[in-house]
Amino acid sequence: MMRIYNIICVSFLLLTTSAIVCATGNESQISEPFFIDLTISENSIEIGDTFLIEGYIVPSLLSHPGDRILLQVTSPKGSRAGVYYQQRVNSEGLFSLEMNADAIGDWSFNARYGEYSSPSVPLKVTPRLxxxxTELTLSGPFNTVFKGDNVQMSGWLRDIEGNGIGYxxxxxxxxxxSYSCALCEDDTRRIWQTLGPVTTDEIGYFEFSFPARDNGKYAVKAxxxxxxxxxxxxxxxxxPVVL
Incomplete structure (x- = not known):
């Protein structure tokens, strides 16, 4: 004869965080409560997209108001984002971080404060369809250049929304x-020299210079x-004109 046990689940609050008790016959199981929680704006995005990580910690757990929580980001090989971030918690226990997906593969996120830890939150980053x-701009020089000087130039690499593209x-x-065509301004008749590359900084800015060994009007492109x-x-x- 089979004995049928009724399964009773009771929900209650434990330190302002929910826990679940499930009883089956004479046995019971209490699920471990999470005092820190994380959510992510998307579960799957394309490489290069921006996403938002938002978290919550029970405010009473903080040693001091405005403490920082340790957010661990695990990212695929080649990513610059796989580090720890210290995020300040507001008075309501909320914290957030906006990031850019710079590598294809599986990501995960975990928040810690002292002995407490959040569940791990996954993110899948796929190739772009x-x-x-992009837009590449070039400026300079910003002073008079004489023969023998270095011509200083600078520029920006941005996306179509105006955001700088770093690294x-x-x-x-x-x-x-163009001495052979001094009056016609024909760039195709110039002697071109390709140099570089240079690397944009975190906001998409770059600088370079080249020697001006001759007088006249140079042509420069990036x-x-x-x-x-x-x-x-x-x-x-x-x-740029070299005197």
């Missing part, structure tokens, strides 16, 4: 003054070759 368009390599070329996230782009040609 379509790369993002990308940009090559640059300069064309010598090129971003593109990658799995961002499309190729070229700057407009700048024309």
């Amino acid at each position: 379509r790369v993002k368009e 990308r390599q940009v090559s640059y070329s300069f064309g010598l003054p 090129t971003f070759p593109g990658d799995e996230i961002y499309g190729q782009s070229d700057s407009e040609i700048a024309y």
Whole structure:
């Protein structure tokens, strides 16, 4: 004869955090309460997308108001994001961090404060179906340049929304003054030299210089070759004059 046990689950609050008790016959099991919780804006995104991590900790657990919580980010090989972040908690126990998915693969996130830890939250980052368009601008020089000086130039690599694109390599070329066509301003008749690459900083800014060994009007251009996230782009040609 089979004995049928009624399963009774009772929900109650434990230190303002829910726990579940399930009884089956004479046995009971209490699930471990989570005093820190994490959520993520998306479960699956494309590489290059931005996502938001939001968390909550029971405020009474904090030793001091405004304490920081340790957020561990585990990311695939090649990512710059796989580190620990210290995030300040507000008076309501909330904290958040916006990040960019810079590598394809499986990510995970975990928050810790003292002896307490959140459940691990996963994120899958997939290849892009379509790369993002980019814009490459070039400026300079910002002072008078004489023969024998270095010509200082700078520029920005941005996406179509105006956000700087960091840690990308940009090559640059300069064309010598066109002595064989001094009056026609034909860039195709210049002697071009390609140098670099230089790497953009965290906000997409870059600088470079080249020696001005001749007088005249030089032509300078920069090129971003593109990658799995961002499309190729070229700057407009700048024309620094060397006296």
